[in-house]
Amino acid sequence: MRILIVGSGGREHALAWKLAQSPKVDKMFIAPGNGGTAQLGENVDINDDDLPAIAAFARNNAIDLVVTGPELPLVLGLKETLDQEGITCFGPNAFAAQLEGSKAFSKTVMRAAGVPTADFEVFDDYDQARAHVDERSMPCVIKADGLAAGKGVVVAKTREEALEALDEMMVKQVFGAAGERVVVEDALIGEEASFLAFSDGVNISVMPSSQDHKAVYEGDKGPNTGGMGAYTPAPILPKADYEKTAEMTLAPIIRHMAKAGHPFKGVLYAGLMYTDEGPKVLEYNVRFGDPECQPLLTRLDSDLFEIMMACVNGTLDEMSIDWNDETSVCVVLAAEGYPKSYPKGMEITGLADADAMDKVKVFQAGTKAEGDKILSSGGRILGVTALGADLSSAKELAYQAIEKIHFDNCYFRRDIGDKGLKRS
Incomplete structure (x- = not known):
């Protein structure tokens, strides 16, 4: 093939x-x-x-x-x-992909399907949105409706921050057409988890739970990025809870899309927030997460091609998908300055030495080959991924592998997985 x-x-x-x-x-x-x-x-x-x-x-x-x-x-x-x-x-097709492509579409589908999520309102008129923010309680979340490279979400602690976000999105249009419509919703407080599943349009097969680290600095400080690291499984969503969580957050969407005449085939990703009231869906993605994909696939023992073809052909229920019991940790090595301005063109050395370590795989992201050299070409440059018997050993091995790699202006978080260790 x-x-x-x-x-x-x-x-x-x-x-x-x-x-x-x-x-x-x-x-x-x-x-x-x-x-x-x-x-x-x-x-x-x-x-x-x-x-x-x-x-x-x-x-x-x-x-x-x-x-x-x-x-x-x-x-x-x-x-x-x-x-x-x-x-x-x-x-998925374009209609189903609106689950990620349009925040308003996604939230409306969640409401119709009975998925637990934050209360929300949708606005395409700036004055109406402003009037709503003037009257509502804080904090709240302002989301640009369309795709904004992961940057179109503002958690506003004060009314001033919320109004500024509306002005940036709807008036100044810093995200272009993506901000012409906005979603204003209640802020959910808690710890996040990522829960992904394969789907053939009718059946789903869940992947192990994982947890992303979106903030650029340790302790979840600073601006959000595309993801500074991830690990799987996430203790906040134990295996014993997979079935009921899937029935609450994933299966209703699959049923809803099938009923709408657009069966969802591919990977459905639920971003969850664990609140005092239980898990609620923050958002859906319609593909593997990055960097969640990296540690998840190191745990997959089954043939990924066969799984994908089963999703396409509607035969996922005939497959047994096997995952190993180890923990996997991925630490992202970025260029200093990311997610804002950052240098490019740094030579990366030590990749072969790190890759040669047992149970370590270095995934390249913002890189390019130039002759026999590998140079940086983006903000997130590498995802150093390691397997271990538990979270502590997997994390230790990942950071040992990082020590073998060098490029100028390298930045990475040193606390990937720490929330899981506290729960463990």
Whole structure:
């Protein structure tokens, strides 16, 4: 089978790494890929939002399966574009992808499906939104409706912060069209967890729980990033609670989308907040998380290609998906200054030494190959991932591997997994 993976991050390197282990996968292309994916397949100079070019490449190169890493191509309708070419796509159609592409759509579906979530209101008129904020209690959360690269959410502790967020999104349009409509909702207080599942449109198979670390600084301080690290399993969501949590947060969405005539096929990701009232859904993603994908796939013992084809073909209930019992920790190495301005072009050394360690895998994200060198090309550069018998040993091994890697202006959090250790 010939596979095309769309995307360029650590998640896409992890997908390529795992798919390469399938005896049914003969050749892989990654568009546009990175320095790590180039070692597993052939990178293709096509941006992930260039749907015509992706479809043309898939047609001209006899691609059997297109696997989408990021959300944008799905929201733009990559599945429909590929359907017209008769090419199989792992991921939901554009209607279902609105679960991530539109906060208003997602919250409305949650309400209709009976999923526990924060109370909310939707506004596309600035004056009405402002009047609502003037009257409501604080804190609250202001969300740009559309995709804003993970930056369109403001947790406003004061009325002034909330009004400023409305002005930035709706008047100044710092997120462009994504902020023309906003969701204003109650702020949920608690600890977060990520809960993902494969779906074939009817059946789901849950993955182990995980926990992301979005804030750039230790102790969850500073601005949010794409994710500074993750680990699995997350003690806040133990295995004994998977079934009831899935029935509360994942299954209702799958049933709702099927009833709407748009069966959800792919990966559904529920971002949960554990409040005093129990878990509530913060948001849905329609693909693997990054960096959650990296530690999750190191625990997957089954063939990822076969799982994806079962999702596409509606036969997920016929599969037994196996996960090993170890804990996996991924620590992101970023460029100092991320998520704001940061340097690029730093040479990265020590990758082979870290990768050679037992139970360690270094996933590349913001990298590019230049001759026999690997250089940085983005903000999040590497995801150093390690397996261990428990969270403590996995974390220790990940940080030992980091010591073997060097590039200028390297920054990483040293507390990845600490919340889990406290619960353990």
